[in-house]
Amino acid sequence: MTVIAASVDERLRLVKDAAREIGLLDSGRKSVLLHAISDALEASSTEIVAANALDLERGRHDAIGEALLDRLRLDEKRVSALAAAVRDVAGLPDPVGRVLDSRTLPNGLSLEKVAVPFGVVGSIYEARPNVTVDIASLALRSGNAVVLRGGSAAQSTNARLVQIMRDALASQGVSPEAIQSVDDFGRDGAKALMNARGLVDVLVPRGSAGLIETVVTESTVPVIETGAGVVHIYLDATARVDWAHDIVLNAKTQRPSVCNAVETVLVHRTAADRLLPELLASLDLAGVTVHGDDETRAHDSRVVPATDDDWSREYGTLDLAVRVVDDLDHALAHIRRYSTHHTESIITDDPEAADRFLAEVDSAVVLVNASTRFTDGGEFGFGAEVGISTQKLHARGPMGLAELTSTKWLGRGDGQVRA
Amino acid sequence: MTVIAASVDERLRLVKDAAREIGLLDSGRKSVLLHAISDALEASSTEIVAANALDLERGRHDAIGEALLDRLRLDEKRVSALAAAVRDVAGLPDPVGRVLDSRTLPNGLSLEKVAVPFGVVGSIYEARPNVTVDIASLALRSGNAVVLRGGSAAQSTNARLVQIMRDALASQGVSPEAIQSVDDFGRDGAKALMNARGLVDVLVPRGSAGLIETVVTESTVPVIETGAGVVHIYLDATARVDWAHDIVLNAKTQRPSVCNAVETVLVHRTAADRLLPELLASLDLAGVTVHGDDETRAHDSRVVPATDDDWSREYGTLDLAVRVVDDLDHALAHIRRYSTHHTESIITDDPEAADRFLAEVDSAVVLVNASTRFTDGGEFGFGAEVGISTQKLHARGPMGLAELTSTKWLGRGDGQVRA
Numbered sequence: 001m002t003v004i005a006a007s008v009d010e011r012l013r014l015v016k017d018a019a020r021e022i023g024l025l026d027s028g029r030k031s032v033l034l035h036a037i038s039d040a041l042e043a044s045s046t047e048i049v050a051a052n053a054l055d056l057e058r059g060r061h062d063a064i065g066e067a068l069l070d071r072l073r074l075d076e077k078r079v080s081a082l083a084a085a086v087r088d089v090a091g092l093p094d095p096v097g098r099v100l101d102s103r104t105l106p107n108g109l110s111l112e113k114v115a116v117p118f119g120v121v122g123s124i125y126e127a128r129p130n131v132t133v134d135i136a137s138l139a140l141r142s143g144n145a146v147v148l149r150g151g152s153a154a155q156s157t158n159a160r161l162v163q164i165m166r167d168a169l170a171s172q173g174v175s176p177e178a179i180q181s182v183d184d185f186g187r188d189g190a191k192a193l194m195n196a197r198g199l200v201d202v203l204v205p206r207g208s209a210g211l212i213e214t215v216v217t218e219s220t221v222p223v224i225e226t227g228a229g230v231v232h233i234y235l236d237a238t239a240r241v242d243w244a245h246d247i248v249l250n251a252k253t254q255r256p257s258v259c260n261a262v263e264t265v266l267v268h269r270t271a272a273d274r275l276l277p278e279l280l281a282s283l284d285l286a287g288v289t290v291h292g293d294d295e296t297r298a299h300d301s302r303v304v305p306a307t308d309d310d311w312s313r314e315y316g317t318l319d320l321a322v323r324v325v326d327d328l329d330h331a332l333a334h335i336r337r338y339s340t341h342h343t344e345s346i347i348t349d350d351p352e353a354a355d356r357f358l359a360e361v362d363s364a365v366v367l368v369n370a371s372t373r374f375t376d377g378g379e380f381g382f383g384a385e386v387g388i389s390t391q392k393l394h395a396r397g398p399m400g401l402a403e404l405t406s407t408k409w410l411g412r413g414d415g416q417v418r419a
Numbered sequence: 420m421t422v423i424a425a426s427v428d429e430r431l432r433l434v435k436d437a438a439r440e441i442g443l444l445d446s447g448r449k450s451v452l453l454h455a456i457s458d459a460l461e462a463s464s465t466e467i468v469a470a471n472a473l474d475l476e477r478g479r480h481d482a483i484g485e486a487l488l489d490r491l492r493l494d495e496k497r498v499s500a501l502a503a504a505v506r507d508v509a510g511l512p513d514p515v516g517r518v519l520d521s522r523t524l525p526n527g528l529s530l531e532k533v534a535v536p537f538g539v540v541g542s543i544y545e546a547r548p549n550v551t552v553d554i555a556s557l558a559l560r561s562g563n564a565v566v567l568r569g570g571s572a573a574q575s576t577n578a579r580l581v582q583i584m585r586d587a588l589a590s591q592g593v594s595p596e597a598i599q600s601v602d603d604f605g606r607d608g609a610k611a612l613m614n615a616r617g618l619v620d621v622l623v624p625r626g627s628a629g630l631i632e633t634v635v636t637e638s639t640v641p642v643i644e645t646g647a648g649v650v651h652i653y654l655d656a657t658a659r660v661d662w663a664h665d666i667v668l669n670a671k672t673q674r675p676s677v678c679n680a681v682e683t684v685l686v687h688r689t690a691a692d693r694l695l696p697e698l699l700a701s702l703d704l705a706g707v708t709v710h711g712d713d714e715t716r717a718h719d720s721r722v723v724p725a726t727d728d729d730w731s732r733e734y735g736t737l738d739l740a741v742r743v744v745d746d747l748d749h750a751l752a753h754i755r756r757y758s759t760h761h762t763e764s765i766i767t768d769d770p771e772a773a774d775r776f777l778a779e780v781d782s783a784v785v786l787v788n789a790s791t792r793f794t795d796g797g798e799f800g801f802g803a804e805v806g807i808s809t810q811k812l813h814a815r816g817p818m819g820l821a822e823l824t825s826t827k828w829l830g831r832g833d834g835q836v837r838a
Contacts, residue, residue, distance in 0.1 A: 222810060251836075359443060369833055381522055411785070411789055416790060418673055
């Protein structure tokens with residue numbers, strides 16, 4: 001039985017109530033729910049694609065552009081992949097109940113710190129409708145209820161996906177209110193979500209830098225900031241030519257639209273002659289437009305002049321800023337100024353430079369001689385990724401299921417009082 | 420050399436710069452700094468007490484009341500205790516550098532998740548000037564710089580304490596900017612601190628519920644909510660008379676002003692006749708005013724009538740709300756409605772009731788047959804306490820030094836690129 005909520009606050013209270021039920025389910029039961037959701041998605045493929053067609057049509061009418069249309073699109077194959085991803089999440093270890101610390105006080109009081117669900121996880125996100133299913137399944141696997149606010153471009157698809165998942169919960173005798181959307185409340189839905197302190201336990205925004213900034217500054221609910229990546233690779237004086245070349249090419253061109261793609265390459269002045277000519281030629285061959293400072297441009301006439309703006313841009317495209325720096329200190333100062341604290345990598349054969357870079361760069365992931373594209377929950381072996389946190393509180397870097405749990409101290413005594 | 424900051428933002432930038440220096444100090448060096456601070460406090464006892472006398476005089480003039488005056492007061496003995504506490508912090512294990520996770524990817528890329536300092540820890544707090552030294556020493560021990568905004572009632576004392584600590588850092592060749600106060604900027608200082616995203620990494624408010632609420636709702640810097648405690652003890656049907664009696668008396672009267680003191684006792688109806696008469700008599704003897712529902716009042720004529728307000732009050736005094744409930748479900752529902760998610764305890768001989776209470780009560784610390792007064796970093800064996808978090812993000816319950824650290828993934832490769 002689904003209760004129709006008259007107001008967004010009422011709906012949030014329904015989610016909170018449902019969270020109690022979800023939080024007490026054991027691991028096997030949660031797997032069963034996720035398999036039911038996966039099966040339902042697979043079985044409803046045709047209607048999901050039909051709902052998606054409405055969004056695509058509106059998108060085309062609104063001329064949102066081919067890239068956005070592609071993000072929005074769900075065909076039978078993508079729905080099938082979505083259902084498979086939910087099955088994968090069902091198979092992940094349950095993060096709830098892990099004993100993270102334990103101690104017995106001198107008076108015999110025994111204490112255990114255990115992982116518990118947050119309760120209600122909220123997410124505000126943009127175009128891609130697969131986030132709807134991703135976040136819902138990750139939240140359920142970790143014992144949480146979820147309340148979603150998707151992009152208006154995907155509203156028909158999201159409404160369908162949420163309804164299918166809710167029906168799947170109900171078919172298993174679990175309150176469908178554990179998966180909620182506030183899309184139908186428009187901007188008021190997002191606003192209510194950001195101010196639902198006491199009803200929503202944590203809010204994870206996913207999308208553009210603008211969206212994340214809005215949520216971070218306006219929300220009174222605790223937020224985990226994700227995603228923005230002005231990512232740097234620094235080619236040190238001793239960088240190997242082949243590693244420098246292959247890593248920069250990989251980090252820029254393998255998938256330029258994602259947050260762990262490199263946006264700025266810094267080159268030690270004494271290595272510029274050795275590294276830049278071949279690197280710039282390969283980047284050009286790969287279709288990359290290089291925005292360089294004067295010294296970089298001296299190596300290749302195809303390099304366009306970089307403006308100050310380029311150092312802080314997250315292109316998300318086949319564009320790359322390149323700057324020649326005096327030394328490691330200069331590189332560190334540049335990174336300090338422009339980095340969004342996501343991922344940076346140094347290419348070097350000098351262990352001291354590597355250690356300084358690891359110690360002094362203040363980012364979620366700091367690498368030596370490896371592509372920045374490895375900052376990813378899947379690559380790290382988490383089995384799933386909630387997002388990549390660029391803040392320091394609670395979670396930093398790729399977030400797996402464990403990051404969707406809080407903790408609780410449980411104490412068992414036999415009459416202890418404090419002296 | 421101390422730079423004089425013209426604006427609060429400029430001062431915050433100085434703290435951020437100093438945080439880099441502090442973050443790279445090894446454990447031994449940080450201990451030396453803390454010992455220098457401790458020695459300086461001891462040596463400056465007379466001038467601290469003199470500065471404190473100015474605050475006390477102003478407090479008396481403003482008629483702030485004897486309880487607040489006592490919180491504000493620093494005599495030679497209290498200064499000595501403060502210096503000793505700093506020495507204790509110097510002896511605590513350094514939380515920085517702990518390896519919290521590690522993995523090697525199939526391609527050979529080796530990853531380590533290590534504990535790192537937050538960077539800049541901010542605190543906004545009220546009357547007690549010892550918080551100034553507590554927070555500064557805990558921040559330093561965990562490799563953080565600190566920016567403080569104390570209560571205006573303690574401004575002369577705090578200014579003196581901050582100056583002494585800064586001079587101690589400078590005497591050791593470390594930037595004094597690592598310990599900063601924005602007290603002299605008045606309300607603008609607090610406001611700047613709450614909006615210093617990018618300069619301040621985490622904000623820990625300590626003080627009244629009103630102060631914490633303001634910081635939580637107004638801050639764009641991530642906040643750790645601490646302290647408010649509407650704490651419950653539930654006396655179950657099978658509660659032992661002696662444990663029920665001793666635990667409630669201890670939890671209410673041992674130190675009524677603190678956040679882990681009990682504020683509401685719930686009694687299972689079938690146990691009321693067995694437990695209440697002796698308990699109410701002892702509470703009366705101990706000077707406790709009991710605010711009870713009708714059934715409680717039927718047991719003792721000295722019980723005053725409870726209003727709905729009483730269930731959500733954090734008295735902080737020798738007052739206690741007592742309510743008779745139908746059963747465990749009723750108790751859980753009451754706690755759900757009125758608890759501030761700090762600490763609750765059940766007194767019972769029924770293992771099933773104990774397990775349900777532990778599983779279903781959504782608080783930082785949930786106890787069976789023990790006094791709520793144990794929710795304390797010192798009691799838990801942390802050696803120090805930053806505060807007691809009542810939120811679910813990052814830290815929950817008593818916070819030790821580990822909770823003043825974030826994490827960073829360090830990766831070492833040899834040319835790995837993503838396939």
